[in-house]
Amino acid sequence: MIDRRDFVRQLLIDRRDLLVVSGLGAATYDVAAAGDHPLNFYLWGAMGGTAMIGLGLALAQPQRRVAVITGDGDMLMGLGSLATIGVKQPDNLVIVVLDNAHYGETGMQPSHTKAGIDLVATARACRFKEAHAVTRIEDAAAVRALLHGGKGPILVSARIKEEDVPRVLPLRDGHAIKQRFIAALDPARA
Amino acid sequence: MHTPSPVETSWPDAIYRHLQRCGVRQVGYVPDAGHSRLIALCRSDPNIADVVLTTEEEGVGLVAGAALGGQRAALLMQSSGVGNCINMFSLLRNCGFGCVVLVTMRGEFGEFNPWQVPMGAITEQTLRLAGFLTYRIDDADDVDEVVGAGCDMAFGGDLAVALLLSQRLIGRKQWTK
Numbered sequence: 314m315i316d317r318r319d320f321v322r323q324l325l326i327d328r329r330d331l332l333v334v335s336g337l338g339a340a341t342y343d344v345a346a347a348g349d350h351p352l353n354f355y356l357w358g359a360m361g362g363t364a365m366i367g368l369g370l371a372l373a374q375p376q377r378r379v380a381v382i383t384g385d386g387d388m389l390m391g392l393g394s395l396a397t398i399g400v401k402q403p404d405n406l407v408i409v410v411l412d413n414a415h416y417g418e419t420g421m422q423p424s425h426t427k428a429g430i431d432l433v434a435t436a437r438a439c440r441f442k443e444a445h446a447v448t449r450i451e452d453a454a455a456v457r458a459l460l461h462g463g464k465g466p467i468l469v470s471a472r473i474k475e476e477d478v479p480r481v482l483p484l485r486d487g488h489a490i491k492q493r494f495i496a497a498l499d500p501a502r503a
Numbered sequence: 504m505h506t507p508s509p510v511e512t513s514w515p516d517a518i519y520r521h522l523q524r525c526g527v528r529q530v531g532y533v534p535d536a537g538h539s540r541l542i543a544l545c546r547s548d549p550n551i552a553d554v555v556l557t558t559e560e561e562g563v564g565l566v567a568g569a570a571l572g573g574q575r576a577a578l579l580m581q582s583s584g585v586g587n588c589i590n591m592f593s594l595l596r597n598c599g600f601g602c603v604v605l606v607t608m609r610g611e612f613g614e615f616n617p618w619q620v621p622m623g624a625i626t627e628q629t630l631r632l633a634g635f636l637t638y639r640i641d642d643a644d645d646v647d648e649v650v651g652a653g654c655d656m657a658f659g660g661d662l663a664v665a666l667l668l669s670q671r672l673i674g675r676k677q678w679t680k
Contacts, residue, residue, distance in 0.1 A: 332571075332572075334568070354571060357597075358590075358593055358594070358597065359563075359564065359567075359590070359591055359593060359594040360590070361560070361591070362560070362561070362563065362564035362567075362591050362594060363564070364564070365561045365562075365563075365564025365565050365568065366564045366565075366567050366568035366571070366594075367568060368554070368564075368565060368568060369529060369564065369565040369566065369567060369568020369569035369570075369571070369572065369574075369576065370568035370569070370571050370572040371568070371572075372528075372529055372552045372554075372568075372569065372572070372574070373528070373529070373568065373569045373571070373572025373573055373574035374572040374573070391561070391564075393556075393557030393558055393561060394557070394561050394564070396557050397554065397555070397556055397557055397561055400554075400555060401552070401554060487594075487597030487598035487599070488597075488598055488599050490598065491570075491571065491598040491599065491600070494571055495571065495573075498571070498572070498573070499573055502573055
């Protein structure tokens with residue numbers, strides 16, 4: 314199984330102009346731990362909404378690549394958004410689910426994926442162009458290649474270790490996170 | 504037999520003109536009879552990405568993502584859909600995303616289905632508690648002016664604005680076929 318911090322760090326190496334939306338809880342901490350960046354939109358709440366923010370961003374910025382990096386709990390809460398994304402078929406959107414099969418933020422209660430509910434099969438059923446489960450850190454390079462060049466929509470579920478890692482807390486002020494992102498993406502709008 | 508006057512049937516067109524005027528590029532919606540004409544207008548517009556949602560709360564994320572990417576978005580929903588959005592509305596308040604929500608009201612004037620009443624009765628209060636400015640429209644003649652003002656506040660000032668299209672304006676749901 315995969316070390317989440319190492320995996321996300323490898324995904325975001327030499328990230329160029331990649332736009333990143335991170336789901337609340339550990340996924341946001343993982344993205345922050347990989348290196349703070351103005352083109353990270355960190356969520357601290359709005360559970361279930363991460364993939365849809367990715368869709369709105371991908372539709373608005375069709376020339377840019379958009380990565381949603383989130384946990385299994387957030388993805389399960391927004392399961393319908395996979396169907397919505399499947400309808401729109403954004404070719405620049407990749408969702409990476411860091412799946413530890415547990416709700417880590419609330420005491421490691423088992424999630425639906427622990428019981429075998431299959432996010433990869435769900436994404437395929439929702440007409441994602443590609444959907445993969447990865448279990449080895451060696452797969453990080455291939456997933457990174459999908460972030461930068463795969464034809465979306467794509468979902469990757471990475472089976473990460475069931476462990477609690479130290480929190481790395483990024484900016485928490487939503488206005489600041491938004492304004493910093495917009496200024497980095499298009500200085501004329503800031 | 505009540506025959507709608509031209510202004511009554513053209514109110515969706517007035518809303519659509521404001522969406523065009525403001526440069527709205529994404530419209531999220533759950534299909535709704537009251538919004539059917541406006542949905543059709545948006546779907547046929549090559550400058551608007553129409554995004555059919557499985558639940559209205561998805562639309563709140565859509566608005567935020569669109570704004571991050573430099574596009575304006577609007578949401579169309581029925582009053583029952585407002586209840587589906589409550590926690591996700593925190594995204595708008597926390598980050599200061601402008602948002603226009605056009606709400607067709609159910610559960611009020613002449614409502615036949617009592618199951619629509621509990622949510623319809625608290626829709627406007629719910630929106631206000633969630634940080635929205637709300638403007639209720641009862642008369643078709645007011646749609647153009649009020650929607651125009653609401654759009655300007657939302658997009659000019661990054662405010663959350665809800666425009667409530669009353670059931671009296673939309674017309675009672677017809678249950679006889």
